[in-house]
Amino acid sequence: MMIKNIFKNIGPGPLIAAAFIGPGTVTLCTLAGVNFGYALLWAMSLSIIATIVLQEMSSRLGVVTQKGLSEILKTEIKNPLLKSTIIILVLSAIVVGNAAYEAGNISGGALGMETLFGSGVMSDLGFELKLWPLIIGAIAFFLLYMGSYKMLERVLIALVILMxxxxxxxxxxxxxxxxxxLKGALIPRIPEQSILTIIGLIGTTVVPYNLFLHASLAKTKWTSKADLKYARKDTVIAVILGGIVSMxxxxxxxxxxxQDVNNASDLALALKPLFGDYATYFLSIGLFSAGITSAITAPLAAAFVASGxxxxxxxxxxxxFRMxxxxxxxxGVVFSSLGFKSIEIIKFAQVANGLLLPIxxxxxxxxxNKSSILGDYKNSKLQNVFGLLILAVTIFLGGKTILSVFNVI
Known part of the structure; x- marks a missing residue:
């Protein structure tokens, strides 16, 4: 009975964790570990705190107002030019961005399957067609098309636990x-040539589209202000769990x-001679779960944003919404099955996300901070202090992301 009650009050949190732990995050964490050992664990500790602060605000907004973040932006920004600019930027970064990243999500899940069961490539058609992305795409399609939030929530919670x-x-x-x-997680160190990896670790955890996704899912899960305590607990537990997974x-x-490890699939193979088959199996299952959960949450977030x-x-x-x-x-399925990598689209998405996160x-x-929207549930002074510190970090991150895309740094 106690376990049933715990699961009853678990909501969008695990879905948010599922969204930020995609194959890109797993790959970046792999490179951080291979190149710098435990030295950059503190960047994940910082990311966890920043993500909890922003996601708690987002879920509180959804529960209290019963609106998504994109709906609130439309009604609260009065200047027509500013409103149009932000809406275009939001649509570009999240709808186009998630389309660009979706192939990576599906390919990451497919890599996990390839490591376990072989390549699954058909080459009888005159060109190579990868089957694992089609299977992952079909699973994601089925779960999203059912249109049941409860079922989606249960499946994603199960996959997050598995991951x-x-x-x-x-x-x-x-x-x-x-x-x-413990030293790595608590004592900040910046080894030589690690700054871009640090930016990447924070940037893949504090994700702009999750702020939209969380508000929309929170209002779907909870309709009473009395449920805010569950929403807060759900956010804190899920984000900490997600951060531990990355660590x-x-x-x-x-x-x-x-050093000859470039992604999680390489890592799975590298662990085999050192720690046996089990390490490879577990890592591959984790990579598959990371890929399929992100392959479900990225299109879902884009649909919520576009609809709002x-x-x-x-x-x-x-x-x-379904369209x-x-x-x-x-x-994502087409690009991943054909092995097509649209670098220019991904670069555009990174620039748009770099601009979008601080905005x-x-x-x-x-x-x-608006009493007209949240009444007694607006930010406290302490929440604002944390929020403004994190805003400063997002401005720095956004600037660095854009500069790195154009090879300035």
Whole structure:
């Protein structure tokens, strides 16, 4: 009965964790561990705090107002030019951005399957067609098309638990040094040539589209202000769990004594001679779970954002809502199956996200201080202090992301 009550009050939090732990995050954490050992674990600690602060604001906004963040932006920004600019930027960064990243999400899940079951490539058609992306796309399509928030929530919670256990067991198998892990997580160090990796670790955890997704899912899950305590607990537990998963990948990668590892699939193969088949299996299962959860949440977030910005409403079974996520999922499956990498689209998405994160974080803090919207549930002074510190970090991150895309740094 107690377990049933715990699961009853678990809401969008695990879906948010599922969204930020995609194959891109896993790959970046792998590189951080291989190149810098435990030295960058503190960047994940900082990311966890920043994500909790911003996501708690987002979920509180959804529960109290019963509106999504994009709907609030439309009604609260009065200047027509500013409103249009922000809506275009939001649509570009999140709808186009998630379409660009969707192929990576599906390809990451497929890599996990390839490591376990072989390549699954058909080459009889005159060109190579990868089957794993089609299977992952079909699973994501089925779950999204059912249009049941409860079912989606249960499946994603199960996958997040599977992913967490897989990465945690992999890290334990590598017999890490706990004292060194604590030092790495609590004492900031910036080794030579690590600044872009640090920016990447924070940037893949504090994600702009999650702020939109969380508000929309929170209002779907909870309709009473009395539920805010559950929403807050759900956010804190899920984000900490997500951060620990990312740390486990860094820890696992730190145990590899050679540098020829470029992604999680390489890491799985590198762990095999050191720690046996089990390490490879667990890591591959984790990578598959990370890919499929992100392949579901990215189109879902884009559909919520597009529906809110364009005033369509956010019914999961609505025709226009479905059209958005089907378009993004289809693009991801096609690009991933054919092995097509649109670098220019991904660069555009990175620039748009770099611009969007500080704008949305700043706008969210401004909205969270409006009594006309939140009444007694607006930000406290302490929440504002944390929020403004995080805003400064997002401005720095956004600037660095844009400069790195144009090879300035």
């Amino acid at each position: 967490s256990l897989a990465f945690l067991i992999t890290a334990i198998v590598t017999k890490p040094n706990l004292v060194e892990i 486990c990948v860094i820890v696992s990668a730190s145990s590899v004594p050679f 910005c364009l005033g369509w409403g956010s019914d999961l079974k609505a025709k226009r 958005v996520w089907i378009f993004i999922l289809l693009l 949305i974080a700043g706008t969210l803090i401004w909205i969270m």
